[in-house]
Ligand SMILES: Nc1nc2c(c(=O)[nH]1)N[C@H]1C(S)=C(S)[C@@H](COP(=O)(O)OP(=O)(O)OC[C@H]3O[C@@H](n4cnc5c(N)ncnc54)[C@H](O)[C@@H]3O)O[C@H]1N2
């Protein structure tokens with residue numbers, strides 16, 4: 001058995017970024033930029049007022065009160081074309097260009113004015129409330145560098161830079177094939193000893209959340225013919241995930257059957273719990289992850305291996321699940337040779353750290369504690385027994401990959 005880190009390295013070594021496409025910036029949130037983006041505009045294009053008030057020369061308001069003659073008006077979207085000279089002021093509004101000759105804005109609260117004159121009661125240093133041309137960015141500046149996940153904030157910047165389209169990685173397509181005679185889809189008629197297939201839906205939702213497109217190939221029955229037929233549809237995918245049939249039982253057909261269809265196995269079995277029978281290889285030219293059938297195993301394998309692989313397919317440096325320190329709410333026994341990922345809740349805080357309680361049953365078939373968990377407690381192989389209050393490492397499960 002190989003370690004979790006070794007397995008991830010082997011997977012990432014085999015993954016290449018997918019191709020690119022050009023899309024509208026309104027569709028770009030969450031997508032990965034494939035090329036640097038340069039501004040097509042200087043912002044602000046000219047010196048502009050940041051306030052409603054009067055454009056003046058700072059020298060004219062060095063001594064207050066100062067009476068100035070109003071010679072015109074500049075509103076956002078328009079301009080005052082004349083030149084401001086000594087003793088003059090221009091009525092100006094937020095976002096309007098500064099008239100030539102003016103260098104300072106006096107907010108209107110600091111003035112008294114009628115039609116023709118303004119009395120400035122509070123002076124201001126030169127440049128007050130003036131946004132210089134190019135304050136934000138200049139034509140030709142690189143505004144965003146690739147690779148980068150486009151955030152809603154980036155979309156605002158792209159729009160302001162007058163960039164309506166961007167080149168992004170296309171979304172990687174991930175084919176998901178469930179296997180097992182016992183499986184039926186949610187809502188279908190279900191026999192006494194059957195179970196509802198939850199795995200592929202869970203992993204599909206993760207693929208979607210991580211920026212990929214899940215392709216559901218359905219459920220293959222535990223026969224070579226069914227598996228061969230279903231896997232044929234993986235052709236257009238960038239990656240294939242099989243769910244179940246990864247272990248050593250007589251009905252675990254993934255490896256023996258797919259080997260005849262072009263599967264070459266890189267590794268099989270990892271020193272982790274759950275997820276031990278994970279398999280990685282190449283199936284007819286595309287990377288393939290063979291995940292164990294138990295839903296918790298496939299979810300944790302997705303966190304540790306599939307999401308970093310999706311990052312790599314999207315041309316990003318692969319992100320690992322973020323870890324943080326926490327305290328145990330109870331004693332914990334020593335670990336064996338497998339790296340352990342255990343579902344737990346967070347109940348309050350002590351010394352600035354979350355306090356975690358493990359679910360008493362960690363069976364990898366159990367979805368209710370998976371859904372209720374706030375975090376996974378991570379334990380290294382052969383970790384020693386710990387007492388209540390000891391420090392441990394967790395992977396928080398709420399929004400672990402923030403993108404806004
Ligand atoms: N003799 C051994 N037996 C097993 C070992 C072992 O090392 N030696 N490993 C165990 C571990 S650990 C796991 S994990 C499982 C993995 O088994 P498979 O990948 O072959 O998966 P299946 O046998 O097909 O299914 C396991 C379990 O999960 C349920 N399942 C399968 N698909 C789905 C689905 N789409 N949605 C929900 N649940 C699913 C299935 O009904 C089984 O209960 O092997 C152990 N055995």
Ligand code: MOO
Nearest residue numbers: 274275276297364
């Ligand atoms: O490795 Mo299995 O995934 O413990 O249930």
